[in-house]
Amino acid sequence: MSWFLKRKPFSTLQIPPSLFHQLRFFSRLEQEHSLHLSNTPKPTFIHPSSIVHPNAVIGQGVSVGPFCSVSSSAKLGNGCQLYPGSHVFGSTELGDNCVLMTGAVVGDDYPGYTIIGNNNTIGYHSVVGVKCQDLKYKQGDECFLEVGDNNDIREHTSVHRSSKTTDKTVIGDSNLIMGSCHIAHDCKIGNNNIFANNTLLAGHVEVEDYVHTAGATVVHQFCRLGSFSFLGGGSVVSQDVPKYMMVAGERAELRGLNIVGLTRRGFSDAEIRSLRAAYRKIFMSVDANAVSFEERLTEVEQHEELGHVPAVHAMLQSIRNSFADKRRGICKFRHWSSS
Incomplete structure (x- = not known):
């Protein structure tokens, strides 16, 4: 105890130059090793209870949880994660670092394809890239869906493929699509939009950029929502909403400019x-x-x-x-x- 009380504080201890250089050398080796480990791709993991077709293309560091399935013509990019009970059907391509939460279904066995970009999250029990509900769809026709990057598609949302071979459903980048939304066939969605819960878009709706819908909004087919517009909660939109404007009402009317959004x-x-x-x-x-x-x-x-x-x-x-x-x-x- 007396030695402990009489010893010099750490700040006054002198480290010999040779030892100091050795410490720096080993510290540099440790940093290089850590960097090497961070750049080394994680191993791919497929749970034994899942069914992954041998012809499926699986990237590096993919994690497939229990009771999942991946079709023969599917492609999973690097770092994708399939939570338990999620499925990838048909000609479907997932970009890098996509996440399918429990119960999510992406793609369909019908002719055509579903392409999902990078860094997208598909929420619990969402259905993305399945056959449309348009009665004019002809059995055997190709139908398409293309989704960009960095989209957050939340739980119980449905996104349908196009209704005809000459068109496609398109979703851009960085959209937040909240729970229980519906995006029907042949819709064109831009970038940085926010759709609150239970927003329903009928077929062929066009949404530009930075559009914000409040909850339980319904949009009639073939309508167009201009950039930076805002749709009040419970609105039924049966005609176009011009850029920068705000609408609300059971039959939506213009209520001025979206000043807050602008x-x-x-x-x-x-x-x-x-x-x-x-x-x-x-x-x-x-x-x-x-x-x-x-x-x-x-x-x-x-x-x-x-x-x-x-x-x-x-x-x-x-x-x-x-x-x-x-x-x-x-x-x-x-x-x-x-x-």
Whole structure:
């Protein structure tokens, strides 16, 4: 005990130079060994109770849990994880680091293919890439689904393949698709969208980027949802939603601009002021009953200031596209007074 009390503190201990260099050498060897282990791919693991066809292509570091199945024409990228009771059917390709939670089903034995990109999560008991529910689908026709990267598809969601050989269902990158959503045949989904629980998209719906739906939203077939738009909870959308706008209601109506969403996505104060001014002139004009909708659009397009703002131009183009041939027009709006 006396030795312990009298010994020098660690900070004053002197390490001989030769020992110091040896310690540095062994430390460097340890770092290099750790780096080598981190770069070494993990071994592939397939549980004995799972059925993986010998012709399936399995990447490095794949983990297949109990009671799973992988078809003969399936491809699993490096680092994929199949939790117990998940299945990969038909001509299906999973990119690297995809995760199938318990009960998830990806792909179908029908002609065509399902391609899933990298870093996607398929939630518990979700069904992705199966035959569509369109009665016009002809037995034996090829049908397709393509999904990008970094998507989080949550539990009990269904995503269907296309209804015909000349089309495909497409989902882009970095989308959050919450529980019990449905994306029907031939839909086109962009990037960075958020679909809250029980959002239902009928066939051929087009969703651009940064669209946010609240819960229990229903979208009619062939509708288009413009970028940065917001759909209120319980809305039934039967016509297009232009860019930057907010809709709500049992039969959805325009309720102004999605100011919160625009602010979060980095739109400047000047851009938002210009969009607000343009929205008022189009949808809240005092003499809205005296001047036609087309005339109000033209007035904003020819406005000395507003007509040169890119965001305003994009909004106007989105509105005009909705009235093109065979389009459904935009959601209804009230002729509110700007006063």
